[in-house]
Amino acid sequence: MPIIQFPKGLKWGTATAAYQVEGAVSEDGRGLSIWDTFSHTPGKVKNGDNGDIACDSYHRYAEDVDLLHQLGVNVYRFSVSWSRIYPNGKGELNPKGVNYYHNLIDKLLEKGIEPMLTLYHWDLPQALQDDGGWANRETIDAFILYAKTVFNEFNGKVKYWQTINEPLCAAFLSNYQGVHAPGFQDLQLAVDISHHLLLAHGRTVRLFRDMRVEGEIGTATNTTWREPFSIKAEDMEACKREIGLNIDWFLDPIIKGEYPGYMVEWFKKKGAELPIKEGDLEAIHQPIDFIGVNYYSGNIARYKKDAGLLDIENIEIDYDKTYIEWPIYADGLYKVFHYLAERYGDIPLFVTENGACCIDQLSEGRVNDQDRIKYYQQHLTAVSRAIESGINITGYLAWSLLDNFEWAEGYGKRFGLVYVDFHTMERIKKDSYYWYKKVIANGWMEI
Numbered sequence: 001m002p003i004i005q006f007p008k009g010l011k012w013g014t015a016t017a018a019y020q021v022e023g024a025v026s027e028d029g030r031g032l033s034i035w036d037t038f039s040h041t042p043g044k045v046k047n048g049d050n051g052d053i054a055c056d057s058y059h060r061y062a063e064d065v066d067l068l069h070q071l072g073v074n075v076y077r078f079s080v081s082w083s084r085i086y087p088n089g090k091g092e093l094n095p096k097g098v099n100y101y102h103n104l105i106d107k108l109l110e111k112g113i114e115p116m117l118t119l120y121h122w123d124l125p126q127a128l129q130d131d132g133g134w135a136n137r138e139t140i141d142a143f144i145l146y147a148k149t150v151f152n153e154f155n156g157k158v159k160y161w162q163t164i165n166e167p168l169c170a171a172f173l174s175n176y177q178g179v180h181a182p183g184f185q186d187l188q189l190a191v192d193i194s195h196h197l198l199l200a201h202g203r204t205v206r207l208f209r210d211m212r213v214e215g216e217i218g219t220a221t222n223t224t225w226r227e228p229f230s231i232k233a234e235d236m237e238a239c240k241r242e243i244g245l246n247i248d249w250f251l252d253p254i255i256k257g258e259y260p261g262y263m264v265e266w267f268k269k270k271g272a273e274l275p276i277k278e279g280d281l282e283a284i285h286q287p288i289d290f291i292g293v294n295y296y297s298g299n300i301a302r303y304k305k306d307a308g309l310l311d312i313e314n315i316e317i318d319y320d321k322t323y324i325e326w327p328i329y330a331d332g333l334y335k336v337f338h339y340l341a342e343r344y345g346d347i348p349l350f351v352t353e354n355g356a357c358c359i360d361q362l363s364e365g366r367v368n369d370q371d372r373i374k375y376y377q378q379h380l381t382a383v384s385r386a387i388e389s390g391i392n393i394t395g396y397l398a399w400s401l402l403d404n405f406e407w408a409e410g411y412g413k414r415f416g417l418v419y420v421d422f423h424t425m426e427r428i429k430k431d432s433y434y435w436y437k438k439v440i441a442n443g444w445m446e447i
């Protein structure tokens with residue numbers, strides 16, 4: 001059986017996010033977030049699911065850290081709930097919220113696990129949304145206050161930091177497609193918010209440097225791949241737009257100091273213009289220590305006039321799909337790595353999310369998720385191919401440690417290495433957990 005060897009220094013871990021796992025939404029002073037509002041709005045989330053309890057990780061974090069320790073990871077990525085720290089987004093600090101994250105981080109460090117802290121994973125305090133949310137530039141100031149507080153509290157304990165998770169989703173799924181909180185459908189609003197999220201990112205990185213916070217700070221970028229259906233210019237340009245909205249739109253301003261012109265023109269044609277003010281691009285254009293790569297899927301695609309935002313249609317016939325209907329296309333991850341290296345140079349790439357949604361049948365206390373194991377084998381092969389090609393990949397985090405609240409899909413879409421019985425909160429290690437544990441321990445995998 002051939003094996004694939006990984007470099008000794010590659011960091012291994014898993015990832016979660018506050019609203020998806022914590023629960024305890026009204027406990028110890030936490031304020032409401034836009035996802036509390038959105039998930040309690042009828043029709044927004046499948047089965048009427050919400051994050052009120054989720055995986056109850058707020059009370060069970062020690063158990064979760066034990067699962068991480070037994071798994072053998074050296075990094076655990078989680079996010080801080082802004083409205084636990086500042087229940088109204090700014091103003092009065094909530095010490096009990098701060099204390100929860102000290103307890104979580106201390107427990108991780110006790111077990112020799114490096115925390116990777118995401119400052120914003122979509123759960124904007126509702127009080128700030130009531131004042132216009134990310135459409136209001138003043139929300140950026142509130143974010144900087146929040147970031148400063150988190151940096152002050154956890155500097156020295158946390159060595160890996162991420163600013164804003166998947167700004168494509170936070171801007172466009174949330175304000176153009178309208179399928180995520182707060183649920184607007186307005187392209188100009190989405191473009192405005194994408195710019196303000198980049199401003200928040202850049203000013204946070206500047207603050208991180210000015211405060212001399214220890215460690216590394218980076219992004220958490222949606223990535224996807226589109227293989228042109230043909231070599232016709234219209235097909236290739238359509239694919240470039242899809243990849244460009246995921247990657248170029250958010251990383252060019254950070255790394256190159258300018259937006260991708262072809263996308264600026266595309267949005268202008270669609271009636272949306274960037275709200276750039278004097279000094280904005282300089283504020284965004286701050287050196288980062290790594291690009292966080294969140295990859296799930298890709299496919300063949302071609303130009304189709306007036307199809308969606310980007311005049312593109314997916315041709316998915318060549319691929320098996322996961323249970324969330326995303327095509328399985330591991331070669332796309334390999335191409336994303338090369339795309340990032342060619343476009344942005346040798347900035348370290350850290351895979352901060354990759355994983356599969358599977359049906360996951362619990363039978364006699366076991367979940368035989370061979371489909372998820374195969375997904376990981378395929379995508380870790382892409383990681384190894386890229387590393388062997390000279391791409392600077394420093395870590396790999398599986399999404400996710402636990403089955404959790406998968407946003408508008410609710411709890412019916414399971415991504416965890418650990419099965420969660422949402423009636424009892426029992427955690428049950430899936431076969432993929434044991435498989436991943438072996439890969440981490442050995443530093444290689446059989447294929």
Ligand SMILES: N=NNCCOCCOc1ccc(-c2cn(C[C@@H]3NC[C@@H](O)[C@H]3O)nn2)cc1
Binds near residue numbers: 177222245406407
């Ligand atoms: N043609 N139009 N394109 C422009 C608009 O694209 C629409 C893009 O849709 C998308 C894009 C990305 C996702 C997605 C979901 N997850 C899983 C979560 N990641 C963070 C963590 O919380 C996980 O739960 N990762 N990525 C879904 C839908």
